[in-house]
Structures are given as C-alpha cells and as structure tokens.
Amino acid sequence: MKRDAPGKRRRLAMGQRRLLIEVDLAILPGFVFARADRLLDIIRAGALTYGPHPRFTLLQVGDRVPVVAEDQVAGLRKAEAEAVEAIEGERQAEQRADERRARAERLGTERARRKALRQERRQFEQGEQVTVDDMPALAGMVGTVIEGRGTSARIHFGGVLTMEVEAWRVRPSDVQSGNTLTRDAA
Missing domain, CATH: 1.20.5 (Single alpha-helices involved in coiled-coils or other helix-helix interfaces)
Known part of the structure; x- marks a missing residue:
C-alpha cells in the first residue's frame, strides 16, 4: 500500500x-x-530463547497443529x-x-x-545577403533580403523561391565571393 x-x-x-x-x-x-514435513524444526525454533527468528507460537486446535x-x-x-x-x-x-x-x-x-x-525585432537592409538557421530545408542556402519587417523578413533565395522568415532565424551570411578584398587598413 x-x-x-x-x-x-x-x-x-x-x-x-x-x-x-x-x-x-x-x-x-x-x-x-510452513511445510508440514518441517513441523519438528519449527517446534525446535519456537522453543529457543534466543535465535535468528522473532518469538512465535504455533496455532493449536486442542493438542494438535492444524494442517x-x-x-x-x-x-x-x-x-x-x-x-x-x-x-x-x-x-x-x-x-x-x-x-x-x-x-x-x-x-x-x-x-x-x-x-x-x-517577438525579437531586427533591422534588415534591402539587398543584404543572409542565411537561415534552424530550418533544415534552407541549410546552406544564401538569400537576399527583399524587405525587413521587424519581426520577419521577406527573403529571395533564387529562382521562384521567396519566403517570409521570422527575424530570429535570419543571420548575415558568412559567405564571401572570390573577388572581395579583405585587407587591414594602413
């Protein structure tokens, strides 16, 4: 219980x-x-003053133990x-x-x-290159922001694929073209 x-x-x-x-x-x-064939062992264990078992008595009806x-x-x-x-x-x-x-x-x-x-709000520049996180279908694709609406952005991924994506999923693209110069200013 x-x-x-x-x-x-x-x-x-x-x-x-x-x-x-x-x-x-x-x-x-x-x-x-207990088993009836162990009755003598049980009587001996009950007669012990000290032992591994708590004190007990046998149920008796008259002078016999019921089976x-x-x-x-x-x-x-x-x-x-x-x-x-x-x-x-x-x-x-x-x-x-x-x-x-x-x-x-x-x-x-x-x-x-x-x-x-x-509810997160972000500002997006029109034409900004972005990627989308946490959407496996768009993994590795780079899109162009058409318009940013604070909590979402409308993004063109090429061809006919244009989607509205929540702002928290969008991040600037790390992809650089081969002709982009990356030098330290003198």
Missing part, C-alpha cells in the same frame, strides 16, 4: 508535491505457513498475485504521469522560449 512519507507537513507547507512511499503488508498479518492443504492456500496466493499486479499497474501509471509532467514542463519552457524569440 502507499503511505505518506515522513516530513509530509513540511513538504506541503513548502508547496512541494505530496510524497508517498510503498509499504508491504501481509495478507494475514501474524500468520506464517492446511496447498489448495486451501490457493486463494491467498491468488490474492497476493492480484495485489502484486495492481501495485505494478500503479507504478506504471505513476511513471507515465511523471513522464507526462516532465514533458509538459519541457514544452512549457520551449514554448516560452519560442514566443520570446518570435
């Missing part, structure tokens, strides 16, 4: 999520079933298997919920970053 972890009040006061821990509970607390057949314990085993299945289902559901929550947080920050980038 799930229980609140220690320190619950402090976590809730600090605004953190409720933390739960798993605790295994016995279906029949206080009862231990429980395997098929009579089958219901308990089935209940245990169902409980294990249920807790595994809960673990998987919690894991999916945690993954969903983490994904939503990532998307929220990514969405905010994109929104801030889209």
Whole structure:
C-alpha cells in the first residue's frame, strides 16, 4: 500500500508535491505457513530463547497443529498475485504521469522560449545577403533580403523561391565571393 512519507507537513507547507512511499503488508498479518514435513524444526525454533527468528507460537486446535492443504492456500496466493499486479499497474501509471509532467514542463519552457524569440525585432537592409538557421530545408542556402519587417523578413533565395522568415532565424551570411578584398587598413 502507499503511505505518506515522513516530513509530509513540511513538504506541503513548502508547496512541494505530496510524497508517498510503498509499504508491504501481509495478507494475514501474524500468520506464517510452513511445510508440514518441517513441523519438528519449527517446534525446535519456537522453543529457543534466543535465535535468528522473532518469538512465535504455533496455532493449536486442542493438542494438535492444524494442517492446511496447498489448495486451501490457493486463494491467498491468488490474492497476493492480484495485489502484486495492481501495485505494478500503479507504478506504471505513476511513471507515465511523471513522464507526462516532465514533458509538459519541457514544452512549457520551449514554448516560452519560442514566443520570446518570435517577438525579437531586427533591422534588415534591402539587398543584404543572409542565411537561415534552424530550418533544415534552407541549410546552406544564401538569400537576399527583399524587405525587413521587424519581426520577419521577406527573403529571395533564387529562382521562384521567396519566403517570409521570422527575424530570429535570419543571420548575415558568412559567405564571401572570390573577388572581395579583405585587407587591414594602413
């Protein structure tokens, strides 16, 4: 079963999520079933004053120890298997919920970053040579600015390809033609 972890009040006061821990509970607390052929060993272990086992007594009806057949314990085993299945289902559901929550947080920050980038304003000169970042279809292409609109620019890439691109994706081209002189001034 799930229980609140220690320190619950402090976590809730600090605004953190409720933390739960798993605790295994016995279906029949206080009862231990053992094989009938080990009865003498169990009686000897119960008679020890000190030993590796906690103190226990045998259930007796009159002067004999009742023997429980395997098929009579089958219901308990089935209940245990169902409980294990249920807790595994809960673990998987919690894991999916945690993954969903983490994904939503990532998307929220990514969405905010994109929104801030889209509002970025830049000035472009008509005829300026530019490249476009973060658009694989235009990778390596150099375009010419037709007009700059602050948050976007209309760019001609040659032929019939003219596109309007968000300003944050556009950067000046690093490409230089072979006849461009690059010398230091004297």
